[in-house]
Amino acid sequence: MADMRTPLNKVRGLGSAKEGADHFWRQRMTALANVPLTIFFVVTLISLWGKDYAAVTSYLGSPVVGIVMLALVVSAMVHMRLGMQTIIEDYVHSEGIKVLCLMLNTFFVILVGLSCVYAIVKLSLGA
Amino acid sequence: MASAKTVDKRPLSPHLQIYKPMLTTLMSITHRITGAALYVGTLLVAWWLFAAATGPEYFDFVSGIANSKFGRFVIFLYTWALLHHMLGGIRHFIWDTGRGFELPTVELLARATIIGSLTLTFVVWAIAYAVRGAF
């Protein structure tokens, strides 16, 4: 049967897993965002090092810090989930265990990520 | 999936142990190992934020662990992993533009990644100690 699709139409978004380009793109977008966010986070860690509860909570609870921390958590969540997915797909070959690992990966990231978000929001609202 | 017959006839490509270990190989796997370590390390970040959001007693308890010798050692490794992975990521960005694949450049980037991450980590910790004062 004649194939009427253009070559571009064939490849667009249709990798072997149907969404390979999207995986790559989101991985790189979040990696790029992670650079300034990571530098911010390391600076935050240094400046809060050894500070007491009052100083840490008031710093983390300030609006700009809260928003940037949320951005960091969201970007890192997407990035680490995609990254761990690649690792799992590389090393786990049995289909059933692989699917299970991929599910656990998603659950882990969401649980840890939401815990961070919960804490940041609580601090912002004055824990 | 391939049947047993086709698998038999296929030539096998040499695997890892055939190749001479090199700095570039090491930096490649280190990017993956630091990525996986950061993945687990996110638990610590979540724990710390959660402690700050919970209250003074619990925060002091977690702070105490973080400030112990072991805690500091773990956080030191965490900062190194973060900075190393960040530099490794920047190396990947250069490759993503189609540049930097010549062997001397690849070698240079590998060296820059490990030397850069170690230097940055020590600088960060030196600043941390300077800001905090003597322990």
Ligand code: HEM
């Ligand atoms: C600091 C900024 C960061 C940059 C620039 C960055 C960059 C990258 C890049 C480019 C890759 C893909 C490597 C490849 O295609 O082989 C990657 C993989 C990965 N990243 Fe990051 N990343 C950063 C932060 C993080 C953080 C904070 C985490 C975890 C919480 C993380 C976890 C991972 C994981 C698990 C992988 C998969 C490793 C692999 O496939 O070998 N990254 N990162």
